[in-house]
Structure formats: C-alpha cells, structure tokens
Amino acid sequence: MSSDVSTGARHDGQASPEPPDRPAAAPPARRRSLAEWRAGFTRFLRTEPLGAVSLVLIALVVLVAVFAPLVAPHDPLLQNRTRITEGPSAQFLLGTDDLGRDVLSRLIYGARSSMLIAVLTTAISLVLGTVFGVVSGYLGRTRDLLIQRVMDTIQSVPPLVLLLFMAVVLTPSIHGTIIALVIVITPSFNRVARAETLRIKEEPYIEAARATGAGALRIMTRHVLPNMMAPLLTMASLLFAGVIIAESALSFLGIGTPPPTPSWGLMLSEGVRYVEMAPWMVIAPGVVLSLAVFAFNLLGDALRDFLDPRLHR
Amino acid sequence: MIRYVVRRLGYGLIVLFLVTVFVFVAMTFIPSDAVDLMLADTGASEEQAAELRAELGIDRPVHEQLFSFLGGALQGDFGRSFYTDEPVMQLFLDRIPVTLQLGGLALAVGTALGVALGILAAVRRGTRSDSAIRGVAVAGLSVPNYVVGLLLLTVLGLWFAWSPPFVYVGPTEDFASWAQQMALPAIALGTSAVAGTTRMTRSSLLENLGSQFIRTVRAKGASERLVLYKHALRNSVISVLTLLGVNLGTILGGTVILEQMFSLPGTGQLIYQSVLDRDYPVVIACTIFYAGLFVITMIIIDVLYALIDPRIRAAREAGT
Numbered sequence: 001m002s003s004d005v006s007t008g009a010r011h012d013g014q015a016s017p018e019p020p021d022r023p024a025a026a027p028p029a030r031r032r033s034l035a036e037w038r039a040g041f042t043r044f045l046r047t048e049p050l051g052a053v054s055l056v057l058i059a060l061v062v063l064v065a066v067f068a069p070l071v072a073p074h075d076p077l078l079q080n081r082t083r084i085t086e087g088p089s090a091q092f093l094l095g096t097d098d099l100g101r102d103v104l105s106r107l108i109y110g111a112r113s114s115m116l117i118a119v120l121t122t123a124i125s126l127v128l129g130t131v132f133g134v135v136s137g138y139l140g141r142t143r144d145l146l147i148q149r150v151m152d153t154i155q156s157v158p159p160l161v162l163l164l165f166m167a168v169v170l171t172p173s174i175h176g177t178i179i180a181l182v183i184v185i186t187p188s189f190n191r192v193a194r195a196e197t198l199r200i201k202e203e204p205y206i207e208a209a210r211a212t213g214a215g216a217l218r219i220m221t222r223h224v225l226p227n228m229m230a231p232l233l234t235m236a237s238l239l240f241a242g243v244i245i246a247e248s249a250l251s252f253l254g255i256g257t258p259p260p261t262p263s264w265g266l267m268l269s270e271g272v273r274y275v276e277m278a279p280w281m282v283i284a285p286g287v288v289l290s291l292a293v294f295a296f297n298l299l300g301d302a303l304r305d306f307l308d309p310r311l312h313r
Numbered sequence: 314m315i316r317y318v319v320r321r322l323g324y325g326l327i328v329l330f331l332v333t334v335f336v337f338v339a340m341t342f343i344p345s346d347a348v349d350l351m352l353a354d355t356g357a358s359e360e361q362a363a364e365l366r367a368e369l370g371i372d373r374p375v376h377e378q379l380f381s382f383l384g385g386a387l388q389g390d391f392g393r394s395f396y397t398d399e400p401v402m403q404l405f406l407d408r409i410p411v412t413l414q415l416g417g418l419a420l421a422v423g424t425a426l427g428v429a430l431g432i433l434a435a436v437r438r439g440t441r442s443d444s445a446i447r448g449v450a451v452a453g454l455s456v457p458n459y460v461v462g463l464l465l466l467t468v469l470g471l472w473f474a475w476s477p478p479f480v481y482v483g484p485t486e487d488f489a490s491w492a493q494q495m496a497l498p499a500i501a502l503g504t505s506a507v508a509g510t511t512r513m514t515r516s517s518l519l520e521n522l523g524s525q526f527i528r529t530v531r532a533k534g535a536s537e538r539l540v541l542y543k544h545a546l547r548n549s550v551i552s553v554l555t556l557l558g559v560n561l562g563t564i565l566g567g568t569v570i571l572e573q574m575f576s577l578p579g580t581g582q583l584i585y586q587s588v589l590d591r592d593y594p595v596v597i598a599c600t601i602f603y604a605g606l607f608v609i610t611m612i613i614i615d616v617l618y619a620l621i622d623p624r625i626r627a628a629r630e631a632g633t
Contacts, residue, residue, distance in 0.1 A: 153331040160566025161603040245457040286460045294455035
C-alpha cells in the first residue's frame with residue numbers, strides 16, 4: 001500500500017505533462033511498463049530535438065568504442081616507420097603520427113579507454129554518492145555531520161589539484177585513474193542526493209509510509225530513492241562529460257592511462273611537439289574529445305529540461 | 314556579521330585541518346617511496362637509504378609525521394623540498410603571483426564577458442542571437458581548456474606564424490611581452506567560465522524577469538532599462554557568484570596544464586613538476602595551499618552573498 005503512494009509521485013514529472021505538484025495519490029501505482037518507457041522516450045525525442053542529436057552522437061561513440069577492432073582500419077599500435085607524420089590520405093584518413101601510427105585507428109581505440117573509464121567512474125560515484133547522500137539526508141545527526149565533513153574536505157581542493165595529488169599516491173593505471181576520479185566526483189552526487197532527500201523527507205507520502213510502519217531502510221530505498229532519479233540522471237550526464245575531460249587531462253599530463261594504450265589525452269600530448277609539422281595530430285583528437293563532451297553536456301541539458309517539472313509549460 | 318565571518322573562518326580552518334589529515338593518510342598508500350626513486354641511479358646501499366629516510370622523517374608512523382607537519386605549519390614551516398632543500402612556503406610564494414595573474418585574468422574576463430552575453434541572450438530571448446549565444450555557450454563548455462590552448466597555438470602558429478614569447482617577464486618589466494604571453498592561456502582558461510556564466514546569467518535573468526516583483530516594478534511604470542539593470546540583474550548576481558566559486562576551482566586546476574603548456578613559472582608548474590619528481594613535501598604542502606586558496610575565496614564569496622542579499626544576511630545573523 002505504502003509503495004503505491006510513493007511511485008505515484010514519481011510519475012508526475014516524467015510521464016504526465018500536467019502540473020508538477022499534483023497530490024501524490026493520483027496515478028495508479030504499478031511498475032512502469034515497457035510501453036510507458038517507450039512512450040516517454042518518444043516524447044523526449046520529440047520535445048528535445050537537441051537531446052535526440054546528442055543521443056545519436058553518444059550512440060556513435062559507444063558503438064565505435066565497443067566494436068573498435070571491427071571499425072578501425074589499422075592496428076592502432078602498428079608503427080609504419082617509413083610513413084611518419086603523413087597528412088590525411090585515402091589510406092590514412094586522418095594522417096599518421098610521429099611513429100607512423102594511424103591517427104583514426106588510435107582515435108577509435110581511444111574512445112574505448114575513455115568510455116570505459118567514464119562509464120565505470122560515473123556508475124561507481126553515482127552509487128556511492130547517492131548512498132551517502134540519502135543516508136546523510138534521511139538519518140541526519142552524527143552520520144550527516146560525519147559524511148558531509150568528509151565531502152567538504154574533498155571539495156575544498158580544486159579537482160585537478162586533487163587528481164594530481166592522487167596521481168602521486170596511486171600508480172598510473174586505468175584502475176588508479178578510476179579510483180582518483182571516483183573520489184573527486186562522488187561529492188557532487190552526494191550533494192544532489194542529500195538535497196533531494198531533505199526535500200522528499202517532508203512529503204506527505206513519506207509520512208504515510210512511516211505511518212504504515214515502514215522502516216528507515218525501506219523508506220529510503222522504496223520511497224526516497226525512486227523520487228530523485230530525475231536530478232540524479234541529469235547530474236550523471238553532466239558529470240560524465242566532466243569525467244571525460246578530467247581523464248583526458250590526466251593522460252595529457254602523462255599521469256593517466258599509461259602508454260601505449262591509445263587515449264585522446266595522450267594523443268594530444270604527443271601532438272603538441274608536432275603542432276606545426278602535423279597539425280592533424282592535435283586537431284583530430286581535440287575535435288573528437290570536444291564532440292564527445294559536447295554530446296553528454298547536450299544530453300544533460302535536454303534531460304534537465306525534460307525531467308524538471310517546473311520547466312514544463 | 315562579524316560573528317558570522319569569524320565562524321566561517323573557524324570552519325575554514327577545520328576543513329584545512331581535515332585536508333591535511335586526508336593528505337597524510339592518503340600518503341600511506343604510496344607503493345614505492347621517494348627514497349627508492351631518488352637513489353635508483355646512484356647505487357646507494359640500503360643503509361644509506363635508511364639514513365636518508367630518517368633524515369627526511371618518512372620512516373616514522375603517519376600520525377607522527379602529521380603532528381610534526383602541523384607543529385611546523387603553525388610556525389610557518391611547511392617542510393622543505395627533497396631535492397633543492399628550499400622551504401616549500403618560499404617556493405610557493407615565489408610562484409603564486411604568476412598563477413594569480415593568469416587565474417584572475419581568466420576569471421575576470423570570463424565573468425564579465427559571460428554576464429554581458431547572458432544579458433544579451435535573455436533580452437533577445439527566442440531570437441536568432443539568443444540561440445546562437447546558447448549554442449556557442451554549450452560548445453564552449455565542451456572544449457576542455459587545454460584543448461582550447463592547443464588549438465589556439467596550432468592555428469596561430471600555422472596560419473599566422475605567431476607564437477607567444479617563451480620566457481616569462483613580469484608585467485612591470487615588459488608589459489607588452491607579458492600581455493602576449495598571458496593572452497592565450499587566459500583565453501583558454503576563460504572559455505568555460507564565459508560559457509557557464511552566460512548560461513547562468515541568462516536562465517537566472519529569465520527566471521527573475523518572469524517573477525512577481527518584476528511585474529510590480531513594471532506596473533509602477535519603470536523603464537525596461539531600469540527593470541533589467543536595477544532589479545532583475547541585481548537578483549541574478551547571487552547565482553553568478555555561486556558559479557564564480559565553481560569556475561575558480563576549474564581555473565585553479567586548469568592553470569596546472571596551461572602553465573606547463575605556455576611555460577609560465579607558476580604554482581601549477583611547481584606542483585606538476587613535484588608530482589613527476591615525487592617530491593612529496595612539495596606536493597603535500599602545495600595541495601594544502603591550493604585548498605587554502607580555494608577555502609579563503611569561498612569564504613569571501615559567502616560573505617559577499619550576505620552583503621548583497623539582506624535575506625541571507627538575516628538568516629545568518631540569526632545563526633542558522
């Protein structure tokens with residue numbers, strides 16, 4: 001019974017275009033069916049054309065990353081010592097780098113490490129940040145105080161400086177990069193989740209759930225959590241973009257993904273020395289990196305407009 | 314108000330203490346320590362290594378290291394570089410002017426330009442210039458600052474055969490040379506600040522322009538100019554200030570890469586070089602200094618909030 005009330009509120013902002021603060025009891029309570037998801041998705045594509053564009057871009061990057069061995073025209077590590085810093089040609093569409101490696105193939109494989117790190121980092125931070133935020137906001141008192149002081153501490157160091165510091169502590173590797181990024185990103189999710197929890201806690205359906213005898217754990221997982229999915233999703237998309245930038249910056253500085261694994265940041269740092277001789281070594285990864293970030297920023301914006309009930313007109 | 318500032322400063326100190334604890338605890342996770350790295354090529358014996366460890370004080374347990382660091386810090390001694398033996402404080406103070414010049418320039422230009430563009434977009438809402446500004450803003454937010462720097466270098470070097478001077482000179486010695494060297498990294502760093510500020514100004518202005526108090530002001534017959542600049546914009550300053558804090562963090566971090574790229578001898582270069590050298594005392598102290606810089610600016614922003622918005626001031630003086 002109690003879960004009926006809470007899932008009702010979840011439907012408000014997402015499934016109905018009507019005013020946001022409708023009484024929580026209105027829509028019938030049930031798990032959302034596949035058809036409803038599909039309807040919501042179609043509506044998203046229709047109302048947010050830029051969001052649709054971003055989804056196409058993201059799908060492209062993800063597909064290329066997953067099927068890199070099939071898509072890449074050359075071996076990204078193969079060095080053609082006789083063909084170094086060659087301009088774009090039919091054989092090497094985006095030219096070759098200082099070791100004669102195909103820039104396009106390296107870009108394609110670079111999408112792999114970039115996406116892998118960004119997906120894992122965002123997912124882990126999302127879970128950790130949400131758990132800390134909800135526990136902190138719902139239980140309050142000492143737990144809130146403790147968790148928030150730790151988060152404040154992390155957030156009081158500029159992100160890249162903290163990443164540099166973590167680079168000294170952890171060995172340069174993909175999992176080291178992920179751990180460092182998770183530490184930097186988690187407080188942002190925590191902040192959103194905590195603020196949302198504090199808001200949701202005051203809703204009548206939480207009181208109703210409590211009155212029916214639901215425990216703290218049940219309320220947090222079944223009632224509080226489902227109702228903050230919209231802002232969390234938006235945040236995740238925007239932070240995903242931030243993680244791509246941060247990861248590339250770390251590789252650019254030579255303290256992220258270790259060579260020879262192709263990564264966009266690494267390609268940029270290799271290109272710096274050849275800016276005048278082989279500008280494609282800088283321009284190609286610079287453009288691809290920016291496009292990927294652009295797609296996730298765009299998606300975040302579209303999701304915010306779409307999911308935020310206050311913005312429905 | 315003064316009580317609030319004092320309380321805020323006290324909290325800032327606590328946060329800095331926690332940062333210090335975090336840093337020292339994290340240092341215990343280091344796989345191979347600096348001494349091995351320092352002596353790797355010298356063929357020094359295990360005894361000599363142990364001696365060096367004792368001299369540097371890294372053979373002691375973490376809490377002892379932490380307390381001796383804090384004890385020194387209270388007297389203004391933040392440790393010495395492993396390599397040059399210079400006090401870290403001195404190293405940092407020597408280099409901070411360059412970073413402050415670069416960061417300040419980027420933040421000032423970024424915020425000013427962003428507010429101007431944001432006003433323009435809000436006033437012309439729904440027109441072509443509005444969508445153009447919004448599009449450019451999302452794009453500007455998406456190109457990482459160091460990529461902007463790289464692309465600027467590429468384009469200017471390739472097509473205009475121009476590259477910035479390579480040796481840093483202070484603005485008082487040779488202003489033209491200084492300006493040439495600062496321009497590109499400042500533009501690169503400012504790009505995302507412009508983009509973010511434009512978006513924030515636009516959305517906050519639109520929100521304010523649609524609110525009740527603006528309707529009242531309009532009903533009283535105020536000119537559109539007065540409505541915009543005196544009433545709506547004033548209420549948007551708070552959101553722009555909030556963003557200023559976020560931008561500051563990004564810009565402070567961004568100086569690390571851009572100082573490297575444009576060979577500017579700032580603190581970013583110092584911390585980066587120390588990370589590569591595993592010069593732990595410098596890395597530790599610089600991380601804490603950066604946190605200090607950040608915390609102090611956030612306090613200033615918080616105090617500005619209270620000065621600008623009487624509602625916030627009232628809430629804070631009531632002690633919440």
